[in-house]
Structure formats: C-alpha cells, structure tokens
Amino acid sequence: MQASLFANLSNLTLSTSLSGGSFSFPKIVAGADLTLGLRFAETIEGQATEIGRALESVKVSLGMMDARPTSGSYKLHLGTDPASAGVNLTAAIAWDATAAQVQAALEALTGFGSVVVTAEGGTFRIRIGDGATEIEAVAVENTLRPVAFVEWYAVEVEDEYVHELRLTQTPVAQTVDFALVAAEAPSISQIQAGGENDDITWNEIQKLSVPPEFRGSFQIRRGYAKTPPIGLPTSAEDIATALEGLADLDGEFLVTEVQDGVLIEFSGEMGGSDQALLTVQVLDQPAGDPTCTLRTDTAEMWSALAGVNAVKEVKLILEIRCVFADEEEDEANKVYIFRQELTMVAPVDAGTRNAASEIDWNQPRGRRAILPFSPGQVLIGNRDYQVTIGNGSATSFTINHNLDAVTVQVMIKESVGGRIVVHGVEFEAAMTNANTLTVTPQAATLAGGVLGSGAWTVLVVSAGQAQYEAHEHAIEEITGLREELDALGAAVTALEDLVPTGALTSRDVASGTPVAQWVLPPVLEVYPSRAVLTLGEGETLVDVAAGDLPRDGGLVGAVHDAAATDVTALPGSPATGSVYKYTGTADLLLAGGLGRRGVTIKTNEHFAWDGRVWFKVVKVEGTKTSWYPEDFDRELFVVAVSSKQLIAKRVAELNIGFEVALRSRRERDAAGYTGDARNTQAQWVLLIEHGAFTGETSPSTTDTNLKAITWNATPILSHRLIVTRNAGTHSFGCRVNRSAGGVLSTDAIFYGASEAGGSVPAAADFALRARLVRFDIIDGVADPRGVVLLRGLNVSLTEGDEKTGKLIIR
Numbered sequence: 137m138q139a140s141l142f143a144n145l146s147n148l149t150l151s152t153s154l155s156g157g158s159f160s161f162p163k164i165v166a167g168a169d170l171t172l173g174l175r176f177a178e179t180i181e182g183q184a185t186e187i188g189r190a191l192e193s194v195k196v197s198l199g200m201m202d203a204r205p206t207s208g209s210y211k212l213h214l215g216t217d218p219a220s221a222g223v224n225l226t227a228a229i230a231w232d233a234t235a236a237q238v239q240a241a242l243e244a245l246t247g248f249g250s251v252v253v254t255a256e257g258g259t260f261r262i263r264i265g266d267g268a269t270e271i272e273a274v275a276v277e278n279t280l281r282p283v284a285f286v287e288w289y290a291v292e293v294e295d296e297y298v299h300e301l302r303l304t305q306t307p308v309a310q311t312v313d314f315a316l317v318a319a320e321a322p323s324i325s326q327i328q329a330g331g332e333n334d335d336i337t338w339n340e341i342q343k344l345s346v347p348p349e350f351r352g353s354f355q356i357r358r359g360y361a362k363t364p365p366i367g368l369p370t371s372a373e374d375i376a377t378a379l380e381g382l383a384d385l386d387g388e389f390l391v392t393e394v395q396d397g398v399l400i401e402f403s404g405e406m407g408g409s410d411q412a413l414l415t416v417q418v419l420d421q422p423a424g425d426p427t428c429t430l431r432t433d434t435a436e437m438w439s440a441l442a443g444v445n446a447v448k449e450v451k452l453i454l455e456i457r458c459v460f461a462d463e464e465e466d467e468a469n470k471v472y473i474f475r476q477e478l479t480m481v482a483p484v485d486a487g488t489r490n491a492a493s494e495i496d497w498n499q500p501r502g503r504r505a506i507l508p509f510s511p512g513q514v515l516i517g518n519r520d521y522q523v524t525i526g527n528g529s530a531t532s533f534t535i536n537h538n539l540d541a542v543t544v545q546v547m548i549k550e551s552v553g554g555r556i557v558v559h560g561v562e563f564e565a566a567m568t569n570a571n572t573l574t575v576t577p578q579a580a581t582l583a584g585g586v587l588g589s590g591a592w593t594v595l596v597v598s599a600g601q602a603q604y605e606a607h608e609h610a611i612e613e614i615t616g617l618r619e620e621l622d623a624l625g626a627a628v629t630a631l632e633d634l635v636p637t638g639a640l641t642s643r644d645v646a647s648g649t650p651v652a653q654w655v656l657p658p659v660l661e662v663y664p665s666r667a668v669l670t671l672g673e674g675e676t677l678v679d680v681a682a683g684d685l686p687r688d689g690g691l692v693g694a695v696h697d698a699a700a701t702d703v704t705a706l707p708g709s710p711a712t713g714s715v716y717k718y719t720g721t722a723d724l725l726l727a728g729g730l731g732r733r734g735v736t737i738k739t740n741e742h743f744a745w746d747g748r749v750w751f752k753v754v755k756v757e758g759t760k761t762s763w764y765p766e767d768f769d770r771e772l773f774v775v776a777v778s779s780k781q782l783i784a785k786r787v788a789e790l791n792i793g794f795e796v797a798l799r800s801r802r803e804r805d806a807a808g809y810t811g812d813a814r815n816t817q818a819q820w821v822l823l824i825e826h827g828a829f830t831g832e833t834s835p836s837t838t839d840t841n842l843k844a845i846t847w848n849a850t851p852i853l854s855h856r857l858i859v860t861r862n863a864g865t866h867s868f869g870c871r872v873n874r875s876a877g878g879v880l881s882t883d884a885i886f887y888g889a890s891e892a893g894g895s896v897p898a899a900a901d902f903a904l905r906a907r908l909v910r911f912d913i914i915d916g917v918a919d920p921r922g923v924v925l926l927r928g929l930n931v932s933l934t935e936g937d938e939k940t941g942k943l944i945i946r
Contacts, residue, residue, distance in 0.1 A: 137164055138171040140349060140425065142186070143458065145472050146179035150456075154184040163449065163479045166441055167433040172196065172456070173317060173425040188422070190461040192469055194314045196428045197455045198478065199307035200440070204258060205231045208280035212241070212288070212301075214248065214273045216729040216749055218706050223247065231280055231303065235260055238301070260301040267296035272729045282306070282439045308436040308452065308480075316424035319349035322397075324356070324414045330402060337408030344375065344416070345397040352421035358382040358414055365419050372398050382414075432480065441482050448482035461658070520597045524551055525575065526587035532576045533587075533594075540570050541598035548575070551593045652781040652945040656773045656792065656929045663768055663924045664689040664732045677795050677863035677925050682803035688921040690730025691816060692751050692765045693913040695744045710745035715753060715763050717742050726750040730921075732767055748919065756821075756909050768820070768911030772929060774845075776829075777872070779900035781945050788872040790943045791885070792906060794928025796820070797863035800921065816920040817860050821910040824853040824870050824884070826895065827903040845903050850895040853884035856910075859924060865931055867940065874900060904943065 141150045141159055150159040154177055164170060174194070177184045209228040219225040226241040233241075238260050239253035249265030264271055275286030280303065287302045323345050330340030344356070346368070353367040356379065363378040375398055376391040383389055387406035392399040402411050440450050456474040521537035537544070546565040548557040557563060562581045566574050575594060579585040611618050662669050667686030671679065697715040704720040718724050718737045728734035729749045737743055737752060742763060744753050753763035772792070782788050798818050802809045809815070827847040832838055852870045869885035870893060880900060882893025906929075913920050930941025 137162070137168060138173075140173040140175070142175050142177050142184070143456070143472075143474055144177045144179060144184060145187075145189075146177075148472065148474055150474055150476060154186060159476075161454070161476065161478045163481050164432065165483050166437050166480050167483055170198075170430040170432060171427065172430070173427040174456075174458070175425055176458075191426055192459040192461050193312065194426055194428055194459075195312045195455075195457040196310065196430050197307040197457070198309040198430060198432065198452050198480075199436075200305050201453045202258070203282075203305040204303050205280035205282060205284040205305060207231055208278075208284075210275045210278045210280055210286050210303075212273050212286075213276050213727065214242075214245065214271055216272060216727050218708060219276065225276070228277065231284075238262075258302060262299040262301060263296075264299065267298065270297045271299065272727065273299070274725070274727055274734055276725075282308075283436050306436060308440050309430050309432045309434050311428055311430050314426045314428045317427040318421060318424035319351065320347045321418045321421070322346045322350060322354050322416045324400075324416055326413060327399065330407065330409045330411055332408040339407040340402040340409070340411040342400045342402075342411075342414055343394070343397055344400060344414075348396060349425075350421070353419045355417045355419060356382070356414055357417055359412070362417070375400075437480065441480065449479055451477055451479050454478045520595060522593065522595050524590045524593050526589050526591035528586055528589050531579065531586065532574060534568070534572060534574055535594060535596065536572050537596040538571045539596065539598045542567070542570050543598070544573065545597045546573065546575065547595045547597070548592050549595075551590055557592060650944050650946050651786070652777075654775045654943040656775075656941050656943070658930065658941075659772065659794065659926055659928045661770075661926045662686055663770075663926070664691075664730070665923055666731075666733070669925065671927070676931075677797045677799075677927055680799065680925070682799070682801055685799055685801045685803075686923055687731065688800050688802065688814075689732060689923055690749060691818065691913050691920040691922055691924075692746050692749065692767070693818075693915070693920075694765070694910070695746075695753055695763045696761055697744075697763060698761045700742055706750070707745075710750075712745060712747045715742050715744050726752065731923075735767075762910075764910050764912065768908075768924070770908040770926070772906040772908065774903060774905040775943055776903050777901070777943075777945070782872065782874050782900045784874055784878050785876050786874055786945055788904075788943060788945045789869065789939070790824070790871070790904060791867070791869040791940045792929040793865065793867040793931040793933075793940045794926060795863050795865045795931050796857060796859050796927075797925045798859045798861060798922050799925055800861075800923070802921075803861070814917065814919050814921040816913045816917045816922065817858060818914075818924060819910065819912045820857045820859060820908045822853070822855050822857060822866075822868060823851040823907045823909060824868065825851045825905055825907070826872075826882075826897045827905070828898060829901060829903065847903075847905070848895050848897075852882050852893040852895060853886070854894065855886060863925070865933060867932070868906075870904075872897065872902075872904075 139152075139159070139161075141152065142154055143150055152159055175186060176189055176191075177186050179185075209230050211228055212226045213219045214224045214226075217224055221227075222244065223246050226245060229238060229241050235253045235255040239251050239262075242248070242251040242253065242262065242264070248271070251265075252263045254261045270290045270292075273288040275288070278284075278286060280286070283306045285304050285306055287304060288299060290297045290299050292298075325343050325345065326340075327343050328338065328341040331338060351368060353365045355365060356363045356375075361382050363382060366375065366378050372391045372393040376389060379389040379391065379400065383404070384406050387402065387404040390401040390403050392401070400414065402409075440452070441448060454476050458472045458474075460470045460472070519539050519541075521535075521539055523535060525533040525535070544567070546559065548559070548563060549555060550557065559565065562578055564576045564578070566576075568574055573596065577587050577592075611621070660669055660671065665686040669680070669686075695713060695715050697713065700715040700717040702719045703716045704718070706724070706726075707716065710716075718739060718741055721739060724737040726735045726737060726743055727750065732749065732751070735752050742753050743750055744763065752766045754766045754769070755763055777788055798816070800809065800815070802812055802814075825847050827845040830843045830846055831841045832843045853868060855868065857864075857866060867885075867887055871883040871885070871890070873881045873883070875881070878900075880896050880898075882896050883890040884893045908926075928941070932940040934940075
C-alpha cells in the first residue's frame with residue numbers, strides 16, 4: 137500500500153489533504169510493503185497550513201501496545217563477570233513467572249545477598265542487598281514468544297537503587313530509513329497532430345499534465361521563447377494568459393481544463409499544421425516528501441498472526457515518530473508521535489505457491505499467441521502508378537506499372553475537366569501480369585471511336601501496402617548535412633580552446649559568490665552515557681553544573697599489543713593489556729557496564745579487558761600496534777562534492793568549531809574531587825579525510841551506481857586534542873582548491889591558520905568527512921571515571937560568524 141499523508145503537528149492527526157479529516161488505513165495483508173509519504177502542517181488560527189521544518193529522523197513502528205509475551209523463558213546474567221550458572225546466571229525464568237518465582241531465581245545466585253521482588257503493572261521492582269550498588273544485567277537464552285525484549289534498568293531512589301524488570305513484545309515491523317521523494321514534474325504530450333486535407337483542417341492539440349502531488353512553479357517553453365513563471369494553484373485562464381507571448385502572429389492558444397492538467401490547442405495562423413512539442417522547465421520545486429517503506433514480511437508479523445481469531449486478523453498500533461531540529465539555536469530537538477490503529481490480515485496465497493498454467497495439447501494455439509515483432513511488419517502507405525493515355529489512333533493501351541501486385545485498382549479521369557471515367561461502361565481493364573495491365577476504351581463512348589492525345593489520366597493503385605525495409609543513409613546522401621556538421625564541429629572546437637579545462641561550464645554568479653553550501657549537523661553529546669544533555673540559549677559546557685551531569689561512566693583507554701590472541705569465547709582469565717581476536721562463528725556478546733552499552737563482536741573483530749569491563753577495540757593505523765576503544769569513535773559528518781559544483785577557479789572551504797571537556801559529578805565536592813584517584817585526562821585525534829566514490833562494474837555493463845566510498849589513508853588534517861576538566865573551544869577546517877587549469881590542491885586550517893593539506897583528492901567528485909578517533913586516557917589510573925562532553929559543530933569565538941559549521945563552495 138502507498139499513501140501520501142499530511143501530518144498535523146498541532147493535533148497529531150494524519151489526513152489525505154490539508155482540509156481533510158483523519159485518515160483511516162484499510163486492512164493490510166501481511167507481507168505487503170507499506171509506503172508512507174509525509175508532508176507536515178500546523179493549525180494556525182484554525183486553518184491547517186503546510187510548513188517546512190528540518191526533519192532529523194523518522195521511525196515507523198508497527199506492533200502491540202506494551203504487550204507481554206505469551207510463552208517461552210529467559211535467563212538473567214547479573215554483573216560484568218563471565219556468565220556462570222548459579223553464580224551470576226539464573227535458571228530459566230518463565231514468561232508468566234510471579235514475583236515470588238523471579239525472587240527465588242535471583243536468590244539462588246551467590247554473591248548478591250538478599251533479594252526482594254514485588255510486581256506492579258507488569259513490572260517487577262527488585263531490591264538487591266542493601267541497594268547501595270547499581271547492578272548491570274542482560275537476558276540470555278531468550279526464547280520468549282512472540283519475540284520480546286527483557287528490559288532491566290536501575291532507578292535511584294533516596295540514594296538507593298531499585299532495579300526494574302519488564303517484558304515487552306518487540307514491534308512486528310520497524311524502519312528508520314527514509315528518503316526525500318520528489319513529485320513528478322509537469323509534462324507535455326501530443327494529443328492530436330495538426331494537419332489539413334483539401335478544405336478540411338484540424339489543429340494541433342497538446343496536453344499539459346500537472347501531477348496532483350507537484351508543488352512549485354514552472355515555465356512553458358516554445359523554442360527559445362518562454363512564459364512567465366506559473367505557480368500553483370493555477371487555472372486554464374491563467375495558463376492561456378501566460379501562453380500569449382508564445383503564439384505566432386495572428387495565432388492563438390485555446391486552453392481547456394481537464395483532469396490533472398489542460399489541453400492546449402494551436403489555433404489561428406498556427407492551426408492546420410504540425411507543431412513542435414512544447415516543453416516544461418521547473419523553476420522551483422520543494423524538496424521531496426520524506427517517504428518510508430515499512431516491510432511487514434517479518435517473522436514477528438507471522439508470529440503475531442499465529443493462533444489469532446478465526447478471520448485471521450490482528451489489530452496493531454502504527455506509530456510514526458518524527459524528530460525535528462528546533463528553530464531556536466541550541467535548544468533540544470522536537471519530537472512528535474503519531475499513532476493510529478491498523479488491522480493486519482493473513483494472506484490467502486503464499487508467494488512461494490504458484491499454480492502453473494494449464495495447457496491443452498489437443499488444441500492448436502489460438503490468436504492469443506504473440507508473434508515476434510520485426511521491421512517488416514511496419515506499413516508505410518499505398519503504392520501507385522500514374523500515366524496519361526491517348527494518341528488519336530490506338531484503341532487499346534498497355535500500361536507497365538511495375539507494382540509487382542496481382543491485385544490492383546484502376547481509376548481513370550478525363551485530363552481536361554477531371555470527370556471520372558466509369559469502369560465497365562466507358563472502359564475495360566485486364567491484368568496481363570503482376571507488372572502490366574491493358575486498358576481498352578469502349579468505342580461507343582468515344583468520338584470517332586478513338587481516344588484523343590493525352591485525353592485520359594490513369595491511376596493504378598496496388599491493393600496491398602508497402603512494408604518498411606530497414607536501411608541506412610550515408611552522410612553524403614543528405615544534401616548539406618556534411619557542411620552543417622563540419623561547421624558545428626569547428627564552432628565547438630573554438631569554444632573549447634577558450635577554456636583551460638577543455639570543458640564548457642557556465643555560472644550566472646561572480647567569482648567569490650557562494651554556489652553551494654552544506655550546513656553541518658549540530659552536536660551535543662555525552663560519552664559514555666545514555667543521558668541527554670540540554671543547554672539553555674547562549675550556554676556553553678562551562679555553564680553545565682556538576683549536579684546536572686549524568687552519572688560518571690567508566691573510561692577506557694588504548695591497548696598496545698603487537699599480536700592479538702585468537703579466541704573463540706570470552707577468556708576465563710583475561711589479561712589486562714592484551715587484545716583478543718574473535719575467531720568463532722556466532723556473534724559474541726560483550727556485556728555492558730560502567731555506563732556503557734553491551735556490544736556484539738563478530739568474527740575477526742577485536743576486544744580487550746581493562747580489569748573492570750570488556751570493550752571493543754579497533755586500529756586507526758594498520759601498521760601500528762595501538763588499539764583504541766571503539767565506544768568513543770565519533771563520525772561528525774559526511775558530505776559529497778560534485779565536479780559540477782567545484783568547477784575551475786572555485787574553492788570548497790570547510791570550517792568547524794566545537795567545545796570539549798572531561799567532567800564529573802564528583803566536582804560537587806570540590807575539595808574531595810581534586811585528590812580523587814579516579815580522575816584522569818583524555819585525548820582525541822581529529823581527522824578530516826577525503827574519499828572517492830566507487831561503483832560496481834560486474835556484470836558488464838552496469839549503469840551508474842554507488843558501491844562504496846574509499847577513504848584516503850592519509851587525511852587532509854590530523855590534530856591531537858588533550859581533553860581536561862576545563863572546556864576548550866577548537867576550530868579546524870580545510871580548503872579544496874581547483875585552479876583555472878583544473879588542478880586540485882588542499883589546505884589544512886588549524887585555529888584560523890592554514891598550511892598545505894596532507895593529501896589531495898584525485899578528482900573533483902569526492903566526499904569529505906570529519907572523525908574523532910584514537911581516544912585514550914592517562915595510564916596508571918586504577919578506576920578512571922567521568923564523562924566526555926562534546927558540543928559543536930558551529931561553535932565560534934567570533935560573534936556573528938556565518939561560516940563555521942558549514943562547507944561552502946565559492
């Protein structure tokens with residue numbers, strides 16, 4: 137199913153038009169794709185008005201509303217040590233376990249003390265020991281059905297931790313992918329070609345089609361002439377007025393309104409003749425509608441339909457979560473959630489079961505059989521032969537028509553006056569062969585029994601039609617074509633000689649004027665933490681009070697190991713400072729902890745142990761022996777530059793600015809914080825890199841495609857940042873210059889000063905990205921704690937700075 141909907145942010149309703157009521161989904165067959173195109177509106181003074189907002193993300197989910205599983209079981213793995221049954225890994229807990237049963241499973245573990253479990257509204261509240269310690273937990277061997285999440289989280293109440301456990305069915309379908317899909321542009325097609333026959337004429341009629349989804353303005357062109365801009369909504373009268381300047385002298389366009397467009401008739405002096413097709417040029421078209429496709433052919437969907445009512449349908453909730461960038465600088469993003477009930481029904485037919493067409497071999501193939509097409513099937517018109525007869529003496533005439541036809545029609549008229557001579561009364565005609573016939577005038581109808589000189593005009597027409605024969609014409613066979621092509625080639629060569637790159641381009645702007653711009657995404661993040669940090673207008677990281685910071689997370693640093701140790705499972709006695717390479721086949725789960733999420737390790741990926749937690753590590757430089765925690769790697773942005781934007785004598789300049797600090801909630805106790813053994817400092821390395829776009833070339837011959845971006849091993853800019861408690865503001869950037877001769881060069885920008893870049897793109901079509909990598913902390917700190925704050929990318933020390941946080945081509 138496909139639907140184009142207006143989402144009203146004021147009342148959170150979906151409708152098919154700005155003035156329409158709420159939209160109701162029909163019943164959807166499971167397995168079908170659900171494609172939704174969104175336009176956004178707000179109710180202003182009682183009127184729904186379409187608006188343009190910067191959409192950050194869209195998530196479309198389909199599922200039950202806070203539903204529990206109905207079968208299966210799970211086990212809980214408490215803490216960060218390797219799982220051990222009876223120690224920190226519970227026995228299987230049933231989907232419908234009571235609070236007492238959950239408590240018994242947890243009490244059976246050693247090393248966690250007493251456990252008290254109560255149930256409230258589908259949630260188990262769990263107090264472990266004296267409640268002084270936050271305990272991480274993950275679910276393993278999860279066989280819950282329908283597929284369900286096992287959610288475990290801690291809530292701090294009056295300096296004690298209460299852990300909550302809740303089972304919730306997963307969505308049956310979900311997507312976070314969306315694309316901006318633009319409506320089709322207006323177009324013009326020919327309805328009727330103009331022409332004439334004797335006294336009868338008919339006018340050319342063309343149709344302007346305007347898709348209902350199209351928004352914007354356009355022009356209609358006739359050759360080099362064009363109408364003024366035509367905006368929407370419009371009418372037949374408005375289009376007729378706009379077309380007046382395109383008509384010939386004493387010509388007129390007649391415009392008639394039809395569904396999804398208008399008919400344009402060429403009348404007056406333009407009537408009765410074939411006309412070149414008008415064309416449409418779009419002047420202004422809004423960005424495409426955010427469009428998501430939700431695939432319902434999922435295992436969770438079939439599980440939800442299993443065992444439902446006799447009509448095999450289930451009611452689910454469709455939830456559309458839209459996140460917009462706030463219009464006021466530095467404020468949090470705005471989240472809007474639309475919900476609507478949707479009924480899914482089981483399909484009658486499975487796509488894997490197809491019935492073969494029945495064949496009756498006793499019956500010949502009928503006219504339904506499709507004949508292959510060939511050029512010989514193209515008919516191009518009747519063949520004929522015309523001649524005058526009569527010499528004042530002959531009484532019979534042989535006509536060599538050479539039409540190679542055994543069936544012909546003979547028509548005769550008097551050469552003077554044009555009277556039609558009647559066959560069978562005034563003359564007889566007889567076939568001699570396929571190329572010759574005999575015409576015999578009747579003596580009774582002729583003066584003196586003979587036909588005067590040139591008295592009759594004979595037309596012989598073949599009853600069949602000529603067939604097209606594929607053929608070619610040499611250039612020399614077409615009068616004047618060679619001279620025209622030579623003149624055009626000389627003109628193009630002369631123009632190419634005038635430009636240094638040998639390629640013609642044109643700009644309607646002066647050098648130094650922006651021709652393209654990318655506004656980089658805002659950043660306000662905390663590592664490692666799941667918390668969301670907010671700042672007031674004009675505030676910086678310096679203004680964040682220690683009490684407003686999230687709980688300190690565990691910080692991990694680089695590991696230096698010349699050779700990784702191959703393992704197929706988590707080592708039972710891991711060594712601090714060693715790197716492990718996972719060589720197993722199934723994914724390996726590293727439990728989270730110290731504010732960090734758990735992570736899945738795949739085959740040939742690497743991880744390490746710092747005495748407290750497991751963490752994934754990666755290399756930035758393949759020849760080095762240093763491995764860095766992937767948790768802290770951050771890709772700030774990726775943009776793509778085209779050679780049509782960065783033409784000769786243009787510069788692409790990137791400027792970014794950001795603020796970083798390593799803070800702690802322990803700062804509330806200023807005296808105690810200074811000497812705290814958990815304090816540390818950190819490093820980050822900023823890289824600005826360029827990459828080339830590659831495409832798939834097999835099988836031959838592929839069309840334009842994007843396979844990957846291959847990033848250059850040498851960055852344009854590399855700079856190490858030392859991150860401390862005191863927030864620091866940093867500014868970097870780069871320039872990619874294209875000379876008059878088309879040669880590229882780069883500059884690296886450090887705090888406003890520039891130097892030669894470390895590498896240069898090979899072509900003017902390239903990608904740029906910035907990353908923060910190589911996170912590390914000071915060695916020797918037994919239990920490093922804190923949070924790293926990052927704010928950017930448009931942070932500037934200069935008031936009114938309009939270029940920081942942007943890539944601009946001038």
